Amino acid sequence: MDKFPISKGHVLIVPKTHYQEFSEVDSISLSEVILSAQKIAQSLEKLLNTDGITIMQNNGIFKDVEHYHMHIIPRFNGDGFSWVEPDIDINDSDFELLQMKLNECL
Template sequence: MENCIFCEIIHKKVEAYIIYENEHVCCFLDKSPINIGHILIVPKTHSPEFRDVDEKSLNEVINTAQKMARVLENLFPTDGITVLQENGIFKDVEHYHMHVIPRYKDDGFYLVEPENAEKPTDFMELKIKMQAYLHKEVI
């Protein structure tokens, strides 16, 4: 894809600290890490959104995320690992990618959950709508 920094990294047109790659994914250190060791996992096929990624690449992304988490847990005294990906206006590069971030108790990185006042009946309505959509889509 033209003007995609991740595609340029994959094709070695831009320098990056590549940790691992295979025919489906490329993993490299994030240039603006949450914590040292923060890794990005990028499918080699350009897909702007999660919903667009082909099944093989998506499987490789999640399996590689698990492998990278093991690497981080063995190299750093982590308190945990955060695996994260964002879509739409919340992502910073128009190429699907997954973050694997070594975490520490007081590292200051938080996802804050908003207070929701959902009623149990709202959940039932939502469940019915979602199941109807899934049935229509024939998973």
């Protein structure tokens, strides 16, 4: 359970092995984390009669502790938690160039 919850039932999943960033986590641990997140989310939906679930993970300067962890946050209509999307423009050529470079990396 998160010590500073965003909502009732807010859970953190932390792998047993320490990793500072998402990009460092081995594939077995990642599989265990996401499968655990699914089980916990399903349980919270039933126990708390949620309106939804938010699953999130922060990296770099955006994380509040120095180890990889995933948040499972029960959501309720009018709970006050929100995702604010900035109003940015990206032109088609920049979008296509980034998509091409990403495909090359993969």
